[in-house]
Amino acid sequence: MDEALIGRTLTGLTLSFHIIFATIGVGVPIIFMVLEFLGIKKQDAHYLTMARRIAKGYTVTVAVGVVTGTIIGLQLSLIWPDFMRLGGQIIALPLFMETFAFFFEAIFLGIYLYTWDRFKNQFNHWLLTIPIVIGSTLSAVFITTVNSFMNTPAGFDFVDGEFLNIDPVAAMLNPSTWVRVFHVVVTAYMTIAFLMATISAVKLLRVKFVEDKEYHKKGLKVMMSIGVITALLTLLAGDFSAKFLHEEQPEKLAAFEWHFETEDRADLVLFGILDEETQEVKYELRIPWVLSILAGNSVDTEVTGLNDIPEDERPPLIIHYFFDLMVFFGTYALGVSIVYFLAKLTKKWTKINEHHPILLYLYALTGPLSFLAIEAGWFLAEMGRQPWIVRGYMRVSDAVTQADGLGITLILFAILYAVLGVTCIYVLVKMFKDKSAEEEKISWYGESGIKAEDGSGGRLLP
Amino acid sequence: MTLDYEIIGITVLWSFLYLYVIIASIDFGAGFFNFYSKLTGDDNIISPIISRYLNPVWETTNVFFVFFFVGIVGFYPDTAYYLGTTLLLPGSIALILLSIRGAYYAFNSYNTERKLTWDALYGITGLLIPASLSIALVISEGGYIKETAEGIDLMVDELLFSTYGWSVVFLAIISVLYISSGFLTFYAAKAEDKKATDLTRTWYLIWTLPTLVITQFVFLGLRDHNPVHFENAQNYWYLFGLSLLAMLIAVYLIYRRRNYGTAFVMIMLQYGFAFFGYGISKLPYIVYPYIDISTSIVNENMAFALTIVFALGLLLLIPSIVLLARLFLFDKDYVKGNKKY
Numbered sequence: 152m153d154e155a156l157i158g159r160t161l162t163g164l165t166l167s168f169h170i171i172f173a174t175i176g177v178g179v180p181i182i183f184m185v186l187e188f189l190g191i192k193k194q195d196a197h198y199l200t201m202a203r204r205i206a207k208g209y210t211v212t213v214a215v216g217v218v219t220g221t222i223i224g225l226q227l228s229l230i231w232p233d234f235m236r237l238g239g240q241i242i243a244l245p246l247f248m249e250t251f252a253f254f255f256e257a258i259f260l261g262i263y264l265y266t267w268d269r270f271k272n273q274f275n276h277w278l279l280t281i282p283i284v285i286g287s288t289l290s291a292v293f294i295t296t297v298n299s300f301m302n303t304p305a306g307f308d309f310v311d312g313e314f315l316n317i318d319p320v321a322a323m324l325n326p327s328t329w330v331r332v333f334h335v336v337v338t339a340y341m342t343i344a345f346l347m348a349t350i351s352a353v354k355l356l357r358v359k360f361v362e363d364k365e366y367h368k369k370g371l372k373v374m375m376s377i378g379v380i381t382a383l384l385t386l387l388a389g390d391f392s393a394k395f396l397h398e399e400q401p402e403k404l405a406a407f408e409w410h411f412e413t414e415d416r417a418d419l420v421l422f423g424i425l426d427e428e429t430q431e432v433k434y435e436l437r438i439p440w441v442l443s444i445l446a447g448n449s450v451d452t453e454v455t456g457l458n459d460i461p462e463d464e465r466p467p468l469i470i471h472y473f474f475d476l477m478v479f480f481g482t483y484a485l486g487v488s489i490v491y492f493l494a495k496l497t498k499k500w501t502k503i504n505e506h507h508p509i510l511l512y513l514y515a516l517t518g519p520l521s522f523l524a525i526e527a528g529w530f531l532a533e534m535g536r537q538p539w540i541v542r543g544y545m546r547v548s549d550a551v552t553q554a555d556g557l558g559i560t561l562i563l564f565a566i567l568y569a570v571l572g573v574t575c576i577y578v579l580v581k582m583f584k585d586k587s588a589e590e591e592k593i594s595w596y597g598e599s600g601i602k603a604e605d606g607s608g609g610r611l612l613p
Numbered sequence: 614m615t616l617d618y619e620i621i622g623i624t625v626l627w628s629f630l631y632l633y634v635i636i637a638s639i640d641f642g643a644g645f646f647n648f649y650s651k652l653t654g655d656d657n658i659i660s661p662i663i664s665r666y667l668n669p670v671w672e673t674t675n676v677f678f679v680f681f682f683v684g685i686v687g688f689y690p691d692t693a694y695y696l697g698t699t700l701l702l703p704g705s706i707a708l709i710l711l712s713i714r715g716a717y718y719a720f721n722s723y724n725t726e727r728k729l730t731w732d733a734l735y736g737i738t739g740l741l742i743p744a745s746l747s748i749a750l751v752i753s754e755g756g757y758i759k760e761t762a763e764g765i766d767l768m769v770d771e772l773l774f775s776t777y778g779w780s781v782v783f784l785a786i787i788s789v790l791y792i793s794s795g796f797l798t799f800y801a802a803k804a805e806d807k808k809a810t811d812l813t814r815t816w817y818l819i820w821t822l823p824t825l826v827i828t829q830f831v832f833l834g835l836r837d838h839n840p841v842h843f844e845n846a847q848n849y850w851y852l853f854g855l856s857l858l859a860m861l862i863a864v865y866l867i868y869r870r871r872n873y874g875t876a877f878v879m880i881m882l883q884y885g886f887a888f889f890g891y892g893i894s895k896l897p898y899i900v901y902p903y904i905d906i907s908t909s910i911v912n913e914n915m916a917f918a919l920t921i922v923f924a925l926g927l928l929l930l931i932p933s934i935v936l937l938a939r940l941f942l943f944d945k946d947y948v949k950g951n952k953k954y
Contacts, residue, residue, distance in 0.1 A: 210723055211719055211720065211723050214671075214672075214718070215716050215719075217672060218675075221708065221712070222712060225704060226705075226708070228686055228693040228697035229701050232694045232697035232698045235686055235690065236693050238686075238690070238693070239687055239689070239690025239911055239915075240912055240915060243686065243688075243690070244919060244922065246686075247683055247684060247922055247923070248922055248926075250676065250683050251930070253676060254680065254930055255933060258672075258673055258936075258937050260672055261668075261670055261673065262936065262937060262940060264669070266940065282933075317912050317914050319918040320918065552701060553763060553764035554766075560701065563709060571712065574716070574717075574720055581724060585725075
């Protein structure tokens with residue numbers, strides 16, 4: 152393997168592991184914000200217990216998110232020193248802002264987790280979720296602007312191989328920023344809503360504590376409501392993305408779609424297998440004219456084909472499969488959440504209620520599939536800008552470090568992620584396996600269900 | 614009026630690095646003492662106190678570090694190139710240790726039953742992290758990086774057999790134990806837990822002598838390794854003198870079992886004077902002799918933007934940190950453990 156490939160593999164490995172926890176980090180605060188609000192508003196200890204249990208599990212994932220985030224932050228300089236030397240001149244600002252956002256979130260998260268019962272007025276505790284949500288979402292926003300810059304550089308003049316007249320704010324607000332930030336944030340919210348829906352569905356399918364049924368049904372309803380809204384927004388974000396790619400990164404769109412000839416009335420290709428030599432696609436599902444419509448809302452939109460892109464600037468064609476997976480899984484989750492509400496509305500007539508076991512199995516798949524969609528989407532985005540690290544200005548092969556020892560580093564990190572991943576799952580499973588929600592509710596909020604009676608309420612730790 | 618960005622940048626970064634040294638030392642040392650007390654059977658005395666302090670604040674510790682390295686690459690992009698290239702292996706090892714510690718601290722705190730092996734994992738890595746991170750400071754003294762036509766190389770054997778390098782590594786480890794035992798003494802006294810205070814006070818007094826000895830070694834090592842810097846440090850002799858004075862006051866107070874709060878402030882001053890003395894005498898170099906702050910500062914627009922963001926960020930951070938401290942550090946009932954969470 153050559154150095155650039157090892158560097159790419161290691162960065163890809165770190166990011167694919169980190170994105171799981173980063174997504175949880177961005178999405179979960181919204182969930183406990185909504186749940187705690189419902190709980191206080193309705194004076195229903197079920198929702199409060201749910202918020203608290205989720206917050207408890209969240210702490211463990213935050214730890215892994217923090218350490219992997221630290222790793223990627225430093226790894227950029229360790230593996231791609233030339234890129235960061237350039238990046239320091241242009242993208243330092245959003246990186247710095249991200250640190251502040253994260254700082255802000257970390258402080259309030261610490262306070263939030265340890266002050267459940269400190270306030271007379273429960274709303275004061277709920278207020279703490281606001282800085283947490285703001286901090287975690289802004290982290291995602293700022294870091295996405297950095298990635299957007301790498302895809303569509305802006306905010307400088309390029310004179311004789313030098314970057315001059317640098318405008319940090321213009322670099323942050325480059326052409327792809329808005330679309331990508333929107334896409335990243337709503338998909339994170341959506342994925343976590345479905346992850347929680349998966350937990351509710353699985354718990355309803357395999358009831359260990361019968362008294363928890365009510366609790367999980369309530370949970371499912373909240374998660375499906377958040378899920379359906381965010382999934383619709385994601386659909387919108389996907390549409391924006393296609394249009395911006397057509398305008399700004401045509402080679403990426405063409406590689407997604409195995410679109411070789413520049414033409415109008417371009418077909419949308421789903422699935423299929425490609426013979427790269429002859430540029431022939433087999434077994435595909437071809438939807439006529441739709442690619443043109445997606446790219447510019449009209450069948451007359453001319454979509455650039457790969458054959459008009461220089462050979463050494465074409466992204467790898469494998470990314471089409473990631474595109475298929477992402478779209479398919481995202482659509483699946485949207486469809487299932489709509490089914491949930493249809494079943495709920497029509498249960499009077501069809502006798503199939505929204506908690507029918509077959510439906511529960513369908514809900515249970517949404518969480519894992521949404522996560523796979525996130526991974527596929529990032530693989531797509533990142534492999535789609537190959538061979539560039541800063542599109543049009545710096546190639547990946549020129550940015551990789553000269554130092555020896557990349558191979559061993561890759562092995563060490565692979566082991567580390569395996570260990571952290573396994574332990575994290577083990578701790579989370581143990582945390583919730585033998586404790587029914589009802590039991591925790593009583594220990595936190597007493598028999599009456601809302602106020603702790605003996606003062607032992609709200610201990611986060613055993 | 615023109616702002617002098619290179620000075621603003623380095624002052625900000627150095628201050629954050631100093632804060633990280635203090636906060637991380639408390640954090641790492643507490644983890645180690647927690648493990649050590651499990652071995653000696655004193656854990657019922659001290660572990661509750663340690664976890665009461667660490668639980669709400671552990672997420673923030675790491676941020677000081679992230680802040681520093683993001684900031685330094687932002688203000689002085691050349692550091693990414695020189696230190697990034699040379700530190701691939703040492704840096705990766707430090708990252709792996711940091712990850713194990715951070716993750717296992719949380720795993721152990723929130724697991725249904727605590728495991729001794731996990732206590733060991735984050736207790737021991739906590740001592741190795743400062744050691745591995747301090748290698749970056751050693752390298753920045755110059756003499757360990759060779760620039761060739763192809764790029765730059767770290768002279769590993771040179772580093773492995775360097776007295777200066779080893780003295781800095783030991784200084785890092787000993788400082789962690791010294792600072793954290795000082796802090797825990799203050800925290801245990803605040804909780805009015807006599808047994809815990811006695812235990813932590815003993816630890817502190819044990820570590821005072823090694824701290825004095827190792828700092829002398831660092832000076833001697835520096836004299837051999839980088840005479841220019843050593844000469845320069847002598848111009849700031851009064852800072853190091855003040856540092857020693859602060860240490861003597863701290864040791865005296867803790868020995869006499871008085872004013873533990875003031876004593877900990879003295880420990881912070883002790884490290885503050887020494888750290889800034891070291892930093893000022895190093896200038897204008899960040900990495901000797903390649904990175905000089907006046908020539909490697911980021912372009913003017915970025916420096917301006919970073920400074921503005923930093924000022925705005927502080928407006929947000931300082932009140933938040935004050936709130937955090939008031940809830941978990943200066944709230945008597947919480948510290949004593951009377952407060953339900």
